[in-house]
Structure formats: structure tokens, C-alpha cells
Amino acid sequence: MVGSIPKIRIRGLTKSFGTKAVLQGIDLDVMEGTSFVVIGGSGSGKSVLLRCILGLITPDSGLIEIDGVNILEQPTARRDAITEQIGMLFQNGALFDSLKVWENVAFGLLAKxxxxxxxxxTAARQRANEVLEQVGLDSSVGDLSPAELSGGMQKRVGLARAIAGVPDILFFDEPTTGLDPIMGAVIDGLIVDCxxxxxxxxxAITHDMASxxxxxxxxxxxxxxxxxxxxAASTLLNSGNPWVDQFTHGRREGPIKMELRR
Incomplete structure (x- = not known):
């Protein structure tokens, strides 16, 4: 039955770098069709969690299942085939300066x-035009270089690239970072629509509570x-958890103590 098992299921995930334990036994279920947001301070392990699921980092222990398949136990070719269904919007766009905008959007489609x-x-350019228009950009933008785009336009191009391959799973790494509040809301609206x-x-991982x-x-x-x-994401500002409440409201006082280097 569709939806009877989590689209992504994580159990006991750990990852350390030297003596620094970054992930300490993560258990997480993300059901099919759900938009799941992970919040937390800098260095809390958010990006490492995404990179483990993507296969960019190998965890020390634990289980990561996609559609019921533990990707950590799969041969490289099988794992790559599974993770190909993931589209990614990177924090700073991560566009290739040497490629035109449309080539950035179609990068995965053109890859060998x-x-x-x-x-x-020809087909890749047509697909790039379609998704550029889907994120509110004219297809003529495809002939520009990334350096000719504003920050908001670069985010849109990054989103277009993420959805170009019609992925089953989408990851968003700090999608509103560096944007003004209005453009941040625009990008969020595009993400929801896509x-x-x-x-x-x-x-999605984010520091932005409105996002x-x-x-x-x-x-x-x-x-x-x-x-x-x-x-529920709608309860982030009134979770009843003192750590979450301090973080989401940006309070100096609370159980989270900032370590300052002197």
C-alpha cells in the first residue's frame, strides 16, 4: 500500500569527526509527500544529516532507508541509482560560473x-526553459551567466535545477539564506508550489522560523x-519544549548556552 512505510526512515544514525560527535543516534521518519523541516543552531548536525542521506558522507553506524531499502547496504551502483531520485537546492546556489544558466539547470540531464x-x-535546453518558467524566470535568462543574476534569481535557478529531473525527494539547504524577507517568502512559495x-x-534545513x-x-x-x-511545523513557536522555544524566539536566556571563544 502506498504510504504504508516512510519514504525516508533513519534509525540509530551516528557520525563523528575525530573526537567530535556530530550525530548521536538519530531516529527519523519522513512519510511520502511530507515536507519536513529540520531546525537547529550552527554545528548541530543538520547539513551532516543531509549529506549522509545523499551518500556524500558515510555514517559511522545506523540505518538509512529510502522506500524501505537500506542504502548503506547497497552496492555503489545501486545506491547511486536510488539517490539519483533526490534533487538538491544548495545553500548558496552552487551554480557553475563557467556554464550558462540553462546548462546549470540541465546539468544532471546532460551528465554521462x-x-x-x-x-x-536540444531536449535538455527545452526542459531547462520549462523549469525556469516554473520558478518565475523567462527562458531568455538561460543564456545568461550566473554572475549576471541577483541572489534571488540564483536561488530560483538552483531550484529549477533541483526539480529538472522530476525527483521523488527534494532537499533544501537553508533556502532563504542571504535573501530579504520578501524574496525569502517568494522562494518559499515557489518551493511549496514545486x-x-x-x-x-x-x-529542508533552516534557521529561518518564518520559512x-x-x-x-x-x-x-x-x-x-x-x-x-x-x-507539526505550525507549532514551532509554541512547542512547549524549552530548548525549541528559546531557539525559535531567539532568546538569550534559556537552557541553550552559547560557547564564546575569547
């Missing part, structure tokens, strides 16, 4: 992959490598 024939440049149109499952509530169905908070709270 074992056992697969890359899309023709996720709904694709029917994708989404995970978290706009794009999230469910939410969780990471603190010192552990998930200390999970609940």
Missing part, C-alpha cells in the same frame, strides 16, 4: 552516467547531535 544515455542538448506539483517528499512554518508540514530540532523535539 553508467548505463544511461544523456539527454540531447513540491506539490511534483508530489515529492521534501526535507520553516511556510514550507513545513512536520518539523524537528537538532541539538548537540540529537533530535530533541518533533511535531
Amino acid at each position: 552516467k553508467p548505463g544511461k544515455t544523456p539527454m540531447s542538448r 513540491v506539490k506539483k511534483l508530489g515529492s517528499t521534501a526535507i 520553516a512554518q511556510r514550507i513545513g508540514d512536520q518539523a524537528a530540532m537538532l541539538f548537540q547531535g540529537k533530535l530533541i523535539w518533533q511535531g
